[in-house]
Amino acid sequence: MEFQFADRLLKLPPYVFGKLNALKLELRRKGIDIIDLGMGNPDKGAPDSVVSKTLEVLKDPKTHRxxxxxxxxxxxxxxxxxxxxKYRVDLDPEKEIVATIGSKEGLSHLALALLNPGDTVLxxxxxxxxHIWSVVLAGGNVITIPLEKLLGPNFIEELAKTYDSLWPKPKFILLNFPHNPTTAVADRNFYEKMTAFALENNLMIIHDFAYADITFDGYKAPSFLEIPDAKKIGVEFITMSKSFSMAGWRIGFCLGNAQIVQALEKIKGYYDYGIFTPVQVGSIIALRHEWEEAPQKYAQIYENRRNVLIEGLNKAGWNIDKNKNKATMFVWAPIPEEYKKTGSVRFSRFLLEEAEVCVSPGNSFGEEGEGFLRISLVENEKRIQQxxxxxxxxxxxxxxxxxxxxYPAGF
Ligand SMILES: Cc1ncc(COP(=O)(O)O)c(C=O)c1O
Known part of the structure; x- marks a missing residue:
C-alpha cells in the first residue's frame, strides 16, 4: 500500500535528536558506553515531597478520571x-493562566491558535x-533574526529595520531567554524595549522561559511579565521540566495576556482532557513548598557540571567563555579553531564514534549555530570528566x- 499523508508532514525534516539517538543506540547495541551529552533531558528526579504526594493521590480512583x-x-x-x-506579578488564575502538557505542547498549539496560513513569525x-516547527506546522512562515543582532546594543533599531521591510507584518516574536541552544540571557531593559516596540507595532510576544531557574554565578533571570505592560501584548511559558526536574511528567503553564491564554485554552479544550490529576497535584506541592529550594539545588548541580566541563575542555585547548554560559543546562562551545572547517555535524559525528561522547551539532539549530556544539550537562561530574x-x-x-x-558532512 502506498499512503498519501498530509503535505505538512513533508515539510518536517527528520528530527535532529531522532537521528542522533538512532546512531547512539546503534553504538550502544554494540556494547559501547556512550556518554550522552546530547539531549537536554534532566537526569535527576522530582523532589521527594512531590513524588510522595503524587503517589498518595494516585491511590484515589477519583483522580483516574x-x-x-x-x-x-x-x-x-x-x-x-x-x-x-517570585516575580511580584499579578495573574488571574482562571483567565490568565492555562496548564500545558509541557511547553512544547503549549507552544505548538498556541501557534495553531494564533496563525493563519501564510502568517509570519519572527x-x-x-x-x-x-520554535520553528510549531510555526511551520500551523502553516506560518518563519522569519529568522540573528540572535546576535537581537542582543546587540542597537537591537530595537535592528528589529525595526527588519520589521519595516516585511509584509505581511509578523504576528508575533518568539523569545527564549535564557536561550537554548546558545545559553544567552536577556536583561530587564531588553524586555522593556521589546514590550514598547511590540505595543507600538501590534506585535505579540511569546516568551519561552523554560530555563527560568537554571542560572549560575548568582545571575537571576527576569520574567518578561515583570514589565508593567507585558500582559497587554504577550505571554510567558514556564515548565516544571527543568526547575523541578519533572521533564517526563509533562506539565507547564502559559501565563499572561488573557486573550492569548484563552485562545490556547480553547484549542486545547478540543485536543486534550487535561494533564493526569496526580501530576497536577504533585505540581501544586512543588510550587507551594519546593519553589525556592529545589530549583536552586538543581541549578547548583548544573553549575558544578558546567565548571567541570568548561575547565576540562579549556585545559585541553578549547576556548569556551564561562561568562557567556551563565544559564540553562547546556554549554554552547565553539569548535576548536583547527577543527572548525570540519563543520559541526561532522565534528559531532566524529566525537560520537571516536570519543564515544554524544553532543548536538550547532548547525542542527539553524545555520547560525554552525561552528558550535551544544553540550548538555546531563551526566554526573565524573562522567563529564571522562x-x-x-x-x-x-x-x-x-x-x-x-x-x-x-565522516560525511551530514548525518
Ligand atoms: C527552550 C525550551 N523550550 C521548551 C522545552 C520543552 O520543555 P517541556 O518539557 O516543558 O515541553 C525545552 C526542552 O528542552 C527547551 O529547551
Missing part, C-alpha cells in the same frame, strides 16, 4: 501565588527546533583532515 483541560483550579491558583511571590536564530578525557584523546589521534575524510 479525565482531568480539566486548562488545569485544575487549585493548581492555577497556586501558579498565581507562585508568580506573585524567531531569533539559532533556535530550539519547536568525556573530556575521551574527547582529548580522540582529537589527539585524529587530525581535522582525517575527520573530513572519514
Amino acid at each position: 479525565y482531568s480539566r483541560s486548562k488545569g485544575i483550579s487549585q493548581l492555577l491558583k497556586e501558579v498565581a501565588v507562585y508568580y506573585k511571590k 524567531v531569533p536564530a539559532p533556535a530550539f527546533p519547536i 568525556a573530556v578525557k575521551q574527547i582529548k584523546k580522540a582529537m589527539s589521534s585524529t587530525s581535522p583532515e582525517e575527520v573530513m575524510e572519514k
Whole structure:
C-alpha cells in the first residue's frame, strides 16, 4: 500500500535528536558506553515531597478520571501565588493562566491558535527546533533574526529595520531567554524595549522561559511579565521540566495576556482532557513548598557540571567563555579553531564514534549555530570528566583532515 499523508508532514525534516539517538543506540547495541551529552533531558528526579504526594493521590480512583483541560483550579491558583511571590506579578488564575502538557505542547498549539496560513513569525536564530516547527506546522512562515543582532546594543533599531521591510507584518516574536541552544540571557531593559516596540507595532510576544531557574554565578533571570505592560501584548511559558526536574511528567503553564491564554485554552479544550490529576497535584506541592529550594539545588548541580566541563575542555585547548554560559543546562562551545572547517555535524559525528561522547551539532539549530556544539550537562561530574578525557584523546589521534575524510558532512 502506498499512503498519501498530509503535505505538512513533508515539510518536517527528520528530527535532529531522532537521528542522533538512532546512531547512539546503534553504538550502544554494540556494547559501547556512550556518554550522552546530547539531549537536554534532566537526569535527576522530582523532589521527594512531590513524588510522595503524587503517589498518595494516585491511590484515589477519583483522580483516574479525565482531568480539566486548562488545569485544575487549585493548581492555577497556586501558579498565581507562585508568580506573585517570585516575580511580584499579578495573574488571574482562571483567565490568565492555562496548564500545558509541557511547553512544547503549549507552544505548538498556541501557534495553531494564533496563525493563519501564510502568517509570519519572527524567531531569533539559532533556535530550539519547536520554535520553528510549531510555526511551520500551523502553516506560518518563519522569519529568522540573528540572535546576535537581537542582543546587540542597537537591537530595537535592528528589529525595526527588519520589521519595516516585511509584509505581511509578523504576528508575533518568539523569545527564549535564557536561550537554548546558545545559553544567552536577556536583561530587564531588553524586555522593556521589546514590550514598547511590540505595543507600538501590534506585535505579540511569546516568551519561552523554560530555563527560568537554571542560572549560575548568582545571575537571576527576569520574567518578561515583570514589565508593567507585558500582559497587554504577550505571554510567558514556564515548565516544571527543568526547575523541578519533572521533564517526563509533562506539565507547564502559559501565563499572561488573557486573550492569548484563552485562545490556547480553547484549542486545547478540543485536543486534550487535561494533564493526569496526580501530576497536577504533585505540581501544586512543588510550587507551594519546593519553589525556592529545589530549583536552586538543581541549578547548583548544573553549575558544578558546567565548571567541570568548561575547565576540562579549556585545559585541553578549547576556548569556551564561562561568562557567556551563565544559564540553562547546556554549554554552547565553539569548535576548536583547527577543527572548525570540519563543520559541526561532522565534528559531532566524529566525537560520537571516536570519543564515544554524544553532543548536538550547532548547525542542527539553524545555520547560525554552525561552528558550535551544544553540550548538555546531563551526566554526573565524573562522567563529564571522562568525556573530556575521551574527547582529548580522540582529537589527539585524529587530525581535522582525517575527520573530513572519514565522516560525511551530514548525518
Ligand atoms: C527552550 C525550551 N523550550 C521548551 C522545552 C520543552 O520543555 P517541556 O518539557 O516543558 O515541553 C525545552 C526542552 O528542552 C527547551 O529547551
